[in-house]
Amino acid sequence: MHQIRYSHMNKIIILLPFFLWALNLNAQEISDDEYMNAYIVVSDTSENYFELRQKMFDLHDKLKMEIDTMGRGFDKKKNRICLPENDEDEIYAGDYFPRRYPSETLSLEYLAYYTNTKKSAENTIALVAAITEDKEKADQKLLEVKKHFDQAFIVNSRIYMGCVH
Numbered sequence: 001m002h003q004i005r006y007s008h009m010n011k012i013i014i015l016l017p018f019f020l021w022a023l024n025l026n027a028q029e030i031s032d033d034e035y036m037n038a039y040i041v042v043s044d045t046s047e048n049y050f051e052l053r054q055k056m057f058d059l060h061d062k063l064k065m066e067i068d069t070m071g072r073g074f075d076k077k078k079n080r081i082c083l084p085e086n087d088e089d090e091i092y093a094g095d096y097f098p099r100r101y102p103s104e105t106l107s108l109e110y111l112a113y114y115t116n117t118k119k120s121a122e123n124t125i126a127l128v129a130a131i132t133e134d135k136e137k138a139d140q141k142l143l144e145v146k147k148h149f150d151q152a153f154i155v156n157s158r159i160y161m162g163c164v165h
Contacts, residue, residue, distance in 0.1 A: 037133060043145045071084070072096070099131060107128050108125050108126070
C-alpha cells in the first residue's frame with residue numbers, strides 16, 4: 001500500500017512543475033495581450049512643472065496640437081501632477097494617473113512611468129507629444145517637434161492597457 005501511494009506521489013511531484021509551467025505560460029499570454037508596444041515622443045523633460053507647462057503651451061501655438069491634461073494639475077503641497085482630490089475617479093483622486101492610450105495630444109507625464117528604469121528620476125516630467133504603436137508615425141512626429149525642440153526624443157515602452165481599477 002505504501003508503495004502505491006509513493007508511486008502516485010512520485011507522479012504528482014514529476015507532473016507538478018510541468019503544470020505550474022503551463023499555468024504560468026497561460027498567465028503570461030493573457031497579460032501580454034494587455035500591453036501595448038508604444039513609441040512615446042518626448043519634446044523635453046524637466047523637474048520644473050511650470051517651466052515645462054509653458055513649453056507645452058508654446059508647442060501648442062507652434063504646431064497647433066491639442067493639449068489634454070486629463071483633468072490633472074499640479075498640487076504644490078504634494079509637489080506632484082495629480083487629479084483633484086474630488087475627482088469622480090475615487091481610486092485615483094488626488095493621485096497621478098498616466099496617459100496610456102495612443103494619442104497625438106500634448107500632456108505632461110512622469111517619464112519614469114514610460115521608461116521603467118531607475119535612470120529616470122522619479123520627479124522628471126516629460127512633455128509628451130504623441131503615444132503610438134506605429135514607429136513611422138512616431139518618427140514623423142519627432143521630426144515635427146524637433147523643428148522647435150532639438151532635444152526631443154522617442155521612448156520605446158511597453159504600456160499596460162488593462163484595467164487599473
